[in-house]
Each structure stands twice: as structure tokens, then as C-alpha cells.
Amino acid sequence: MKIRVGDCLVEKVAEQTAGLPYGELYPAHRAEMTHDFAAQTAEVSIHSWVVRTSEDVVVIDTATGNGRNRDNKPLFHQLNTPYASNLARAEVDPEAVTLVLLTHIHTDHVGWNTHWHNGEWQPMFPNARYICSAKELEQCRQNPAAQELYRDSILPLIERGQLEVINVGESPLFAGVLRYITTPGHSVDHASIVLESNGESAIFTGDLMHHPVQFQYPHWNSVFCENLSLATASRQRVIDWCREHRAIWFSSHFHSSSYGRVTHGGQWIFLEA
Numbered sequence: 001m002k003i004r005v006g007d008c009l010v011e012k013v014a015e016q017t018a019g020l021p022y023g024e025l026y027p028a029h030r031a032e033m034t035h036d037f038a039a040q041t042a043e044v045s046i047h048s049w050v051v052r053t054s055e056d057v058v059v060i061d062t063a064t065g066n067g068r069n070r071d072n073k074p075l076f077h078q079l080n081t082p083y084a085s086n087l088a089r090a091e092v093d094p095e096a097v098t099l100v101l102l103t104h105i106h107t108d109h110v111g112w113n114t115h116w117h118n119g120e121w122q123p124m125f126p127n128a129r130y131i132c133s134a135k136e137l138e139q140c141r142q143n144p145a146a147q148e149l150y151r152d153s154i155l156p157l158i159e160r161g162q163l164e165v166i167n168v169g170e171s172p173l174f175a176g177v178l179r180y181i182t183t184p185g186h187s188v189d190h191a192s193i194v195l196e197s198n199g200e201s202a203i204f205t206g207d208l209m210h211h212p213v214q215f216q217y218p219h220w221n222s223v224f225c226e227n228l229s230l231a232t233a234s235r236q237r238v239i240d241w242c243r244e245h246r247a248i249w250f251s252s253h254f255h256s257s258s259y260g261r262v263t264h265g266g267q268w269i270f271l272e273a
Helices: 026-033 035-039 083-089 105-112 133-143 144-161 228-245
Strands: 002-005 010-022 041-054 057-060 099-101 115-118 121-124 131-134 163-166 178-182 191-197 200-204 248-250 261-263 268-270
Touching: 002 041, 002 200, 010 083, 010 191, 105 115, 105 144, 115 144, 121 144, 131 133, 133 144, 133 163, 200 228, 228 261
Parallel strands: 057 099, 099 131, 131 163, 200 248
Antiparallel strands: 002 010, 010 041, 041 057, 115 121, 178 191, 191 200, 248 261, 261 268
């Protein structure tokens, strides 16, 4: 499942898929749903995106990771997924990855930062620079509920000097074609990542949306969003940006191919490789 954007090649590397009732995924909006719709299953995917440029192999977000203690939450706790095998199937050599860009620090986006090797958590991509928001890192450090995540998925990078923090608001550029833009709301300093290459545009939206139904209801916020008004504003801004730039939207959680386009009327169209 590969797609070319300008001179870059983009590929999805899957970890797992799951289903959540719409009423549980968007609980604040149950009053807007029929009983039958609220009970229907919203299919979600958890995965990474790999971007290959002429010089770099970039991983955007690293899914959940295996063998993590995550408060017995079934989607995240003590997983045993074929993510590493899926990387190999996509011909991604972990040692060849040069950059890992994180949209935010939630458990299903940072887990494969590391893997259990030789009795300790070690960087999954030993030669990569890992990039994250300074604000996101500080919140993770201070959040009592995130300490297990910090110890197994973040601290090993810091100890090896591989984690670099950025000011997302400065829109830093990486690999010559990827730049961060601030899209807060889902988390304190959530960011999306714009890809611009040879006249073509795309955007990796992190958790701006969890399901395409939010194109029909862009004011719907998921149960995982922290600041609802900011999340809604960020979502609408990126929808408008995609329409203006005819950009491909690469989602972190949409099912199927997980990428597509926004029509001029604001509707979602999946693209297939």
C-alpha cells in the first residue's frame, strides 16, 4: 500500500485494527445520534506512516508497542502484534530509519519508539533522530498517569541522546519536505505534519480525527480529546487547508487505506494504493 507524493513515497505500516461503538467513541455527542447509530461499530486502525525521500527514511508516529503495561486497557495493554514483521514486509530496516516524527505523546503514537531487547527497553530505530514537542514532553513528565509510558517509550531515547524537542509553533522543517504545524486540542500541543514535494501536498493529521464521520460532523470530538473547543477549531482549519491545497490527508486512525482527499463540498473520499 504505497502512494507517491511528489518525489516521496508514503506507505502505511499497520499495527492493529479495532472497533468501537460510535456512542463510546464520541460520547459527548450521543444526543445527536439515533440509538441504532450509537450502537454501530466505528472501525479504527492504529498504524505508522513511512515516508521515503531521496535521502531519508522517516517514520511518523510509532503506534502502541508490544508488552506494555497500560492499565489493562484492551487496545493498549500487553499487546503482541506483528508490527515489527509488518515493518520488514514493507522493507523498512529499523537501522536505516533516519527520523521519527511524533505528532503527540499518547500511548498509541509512541509505543514502538522502543522495543524490549537484551532485557531492557531500547530504541526501535537506533540511528534515528526522534522529534517531539517540548510542551508534549513536559506534560508527559508531569502526568502521573503517563509515567509507565514515559519510562518505556520516552526515557530510553533521552538516555541515548536520540530525542530532540521542538517548538511546534515555529513550524520546523525536516528532511527538506516535512514541516510541523500546530493543531492543538486533542492534546496540549498536538501537531500535524505537512509534506510538500515537487508541487504536491499532503498532511499527516495525527489524532485530528479518528473516523471519517467527523467530516460530516466536524464538531464531534472523540473521548480521547482534551480541549474540545481547540480540537474542533484545529479540525476545521485543516479541512479548509486540505480543500485549498488539494492535499492528501493521511490519518492515524481511519480504516481501509487510511488516506484520501476532501472534496470541495467537504466530503471524504478514500484513495486506494
